[in-house]
Amino acid sequence: MSYITKSPWIIHYDGSSCNGCDIEVLACLTPLYDLERFGIVNTGNPKHADVFLVTGGINEQSREVVKNTYDQMPDPKVVVAIGICATTGGVFRECYNIMGGVDKVIPVDVYVPGCAARPESIIDGVVRALGILEEKRTKMTEKGGK
């Protein structure tokens, strides 16, 4: 166990979601699901965050914001695409203003399908992302060691 897996901080951005997945992400932080028991804290500042949760597909306006937020996060970082819209575009994939899933703009590590994604699956996705985060950190330290 490293310092990161003990207390990873998350940041959430709504690409162009209908709100369903957003409030489920928030519900994860409240008493019934209580993500904070894993030491997870929701932050608004990308420079504090290790895990990036994106809900909704990507549109013209949100493309730059998502990319900026991702670029500002320090390495190692992981991205979790929450909901079917963030994964592929979902029911909105044929809309004129939707480019598709989040992976059109930034690399995604974990996909959490569902409409809306249930809090249980969001937590599962985040916990999986923590494993990937740890792997990335190990790789980074090995590189740094050499």
Place this chain on the structure above:
Amino acid sequence: MSNQIVVPFGPQHPVLPEPIHLDLVLEDERVVEAVPTIGYVHRGLEKLVEKRDFKDYVLIAERICGICSFTHSVTYCNAIEHIMGIEVPPRAQFIRTIWMEYSRMHSHLLWLGLTADAMGFENLFMNAWRLREEILDDMEATTGGRVIQGSSKVGGIRLDIPDEKLGEMVDHLKSIRPLLEESNRIFTHDQTVRHRMRGLGVLSKEEAWDLGAVGPTARGSGCDMDVRSTGYSAYGELGFKPITFPHGDCLDRCLVRSEEVLAAVDLVERAVAKMPDGPIEEKVKGNPDGEYFAFSEQPRGECMHYVKANGKKNIVRHRVRTPTFTNIPPLVKMLAGIELADVPVVVLTIDPCIGCAER
């Protein structure tokens, strides 16, 4: 005159889960003007009517917003049913009303929690969201979905609620009613809440009317406006009365919502007591031809769906006017003259739902 500076607020910010951008023009700590920019979550789903069957489109209409989801699908169904002259069976109307009131309860509790969070009252935030989960439990047990239900269809509803389950729902609501009242007492009497919200972001009755405020924003300013008074779905048979408060400040907008949670509990109890027997859907034959404006009262206010059809299976035009969009001019009025630190609380009091407003 002192120097003016512009503080950008959003789109990625810690106050709301959704992106909205405001340019706040400040003189020292005081906001002189607020200029909103929207469009961060625009998807263009109204255009999808041209590609989807009008019956399948109910599911997309539901995904306009993840909080008022059920109300959006019912309003769209109402429009189609009026065009096609479909008589929806009374039992379906009553069950729709029950689900709409459950949506209102969960939306208002969510809002009360977020407002407490914006004030820095973390405990109250957690408490409101804990109560909301109790409402969502029944929602999930009856529809299968927590926030997106998919249980409305053109001509009725997909699922019936058995009578014994209706009884259990009422018992459950009775058991959580004291907890809801307790949480309301905090909003009414707590010094911290009053200090942060009383006299803040005042919108007078005339301004609310002139700027086109709707829903709890208008009712908090003393305007007696509620589409449920027109008696759509089963509201006409439940003896509905709108809740209004006179001062037009943040606290009154908050009290309208906390009172409406209890009023929704009463409405559900009355609907279950009067629940008629019978079928839950009417067969739909043919395609719609004509146009209709359907109105409904969402948790955030009056919502309008305009549908125009020409006898084909795809609809020609679907236009939605959502409460958040109409509440943005009143919000800009409220923001002028307040201090920068109060901006998050005031922005929240219109209950902004950007997903709705931009679709």
